[in-house]
Amino acid sequence: MYLEIVSPEKVLLSAEVNSVTVPGVEGEFQMLNNHAPIVSVLEKGFVKVDGNFEIPKNLKAEVTKAQDGKWHFPIKGGVLEMKNNKAIVLAD
Known part of the structure; x- marks a missing residue:
């Protein structure tokens, strides 16, 4: 799947990856290739x-x-959107 991690200042990552794990407000969760579409608020982690x-x-x-x-990218919070094998993290 393709992953973009974007902060207000710069693009932190734009690459093909095997998996991504994020700190959702309901707990940490992982996404792999062909994950169902999802939008989630992220917390610090x-x-x-x-x-x-x-x-x-x-x-x-x-x-x-x-x-x-x-690789661990620190964030203060943000939003994640996953659809069509592309995950975008808008991070604080």
């Missing part, structure tokens, strides 16, 4: 991304790679 992609050099200080191999 991490957008966890699994995939084989390059992190732009200007973002390496902002994101961390966990022991499970997933």
Whole structure:
């Protein structure tokens, strides 16, 4: 699936990924390829991304790679839309 993580200042990620896990207000949930369409409000936490992609050099200080191999993008909140194998996170 394709994932875009966008903040008011810049695009944090725009890449093909295997999965994405987000901090929804009702709890953390994961999306894989062919996930049903969804719109969700996100709370403070991490957008966890699994995939084989390059992190732009200007973002390496902002994101961390966990022991499970997933990249963790910190967010203060936001909104997620998933449809047609494309997830867009509008993050604060």
